[in-house]
Amino acid sequence: MRRLNLLAAVLLVAANLLSAPALWAAPQVQVVGLFPGAAVLNVDGQRKLVKVGQTGPGGVMVVSANSHGAVLRVDGVERAYSLSREYSEGFAAPTKTQLSIAKGIGGHYWVAGSIGGQPVQFLVDTGATSIALNDAQAKRLGIDYRMEGQPMMVSTASGTAKAWRIKLDRVKVGALELLGVEAAVMEGDAPTEALLGMSFLNRVSWREEQGVLILESKL
Template sequence: MRCRNSLSRGLLPLLLALAPLAWAAPAVQVVGLFPGAAVLNVDGVRKLVKVGQAGPAGVQVVSVDRTGAQLRVEGVERRYELSRDYSQGYSAPEKQQLSIAQGVGGHYWVAGAIKGQPVQFLVDTGATSVAMNEAQARRLGIDFRVSGRPMVVNTASGVAKAWQITLPNVKVGSIEVVGVEAAVLEGDAPTDVLLGMSFLSRVRWREEQGVLQLESKL
């Protein structure tokens, strides 16, 4: 009996020491999916987290699709399917809206940002993607020759050499889109940074009586 009691007394501190290790890993669920973002439930705390950002307990959203999300939890990356445990405590974020008045020549200009840097955009529904010239890209700190993929594009002036890149985020007004495809063109054209369809296709937009209405899909 003395041996058993002694063994029990020896195991108890060990079990108590190990218990916090079992509790340390956060309980993580994906309870909502949106374009470029996921709603996470981490230890009961719910938050909308965009791709590339970290949420509760440092859980980072790596990518999302229609059925789940790739998350990085405590340095380990794995896929989490959309949980059916939808909760009562979460309400979807409000849709952001922006009205842009028509300017000179029937064009729409709007102030915005790329990577947090201020940019004056010219809205161009005929442009496949956000587009800029190489000087504009350098001002924004974009190393397109290293991170970009060389390609050739057709412009109003003819064929031009360009680099395809992905911008981490593009924002106009309060509307922000993450992971936006863009093109950096060699030379001085375009003179304005074009807000093309790689951004516009990810928001709702319509033109009415000289006003362009933008609305987030979130």
């Protein structure tokens, strides 16, 4: 009888252990792909493309992401992650974001975009070193360039002009969005249109094909 009681006790302990919840362990999180506004996460072996503001495997949220790294919220704690050199043949990378712009008025390329979420009509100018705005455009966008920028002199078709070098938090053209883009704010009315210059174009791939300008995100 004692042996039967002992056997029953052992079985009861084993049953309790099997039914008990597994001990909590922090998820293994890696960033295996980076894109403007999104990151490819590997959480405990589950891979998924997660956009900024969305939650991926294991409840991991992407707070911000660009080509340099991502900020993730894991178990309520935000932390910066760099790109992990882990690749899988079974994982298909997402396609690049592409934008096609046809020639418009005067044979120029015009494209609707935004700066800091505020709408802007850009004139694409490959001859401009950076995004360029006049002071009235900067004020409309709420940019305090005199406080945030560095004064400098720039060369224009009319000569030299005073300007301020600034960094724009977010610049979006179509579905292409970049963070921390250099720009110049110039005194006076020039340029009459906001110029989408090389500080943006150098960070994407671009080419012309039969009168169409194609912008494409870099992987």
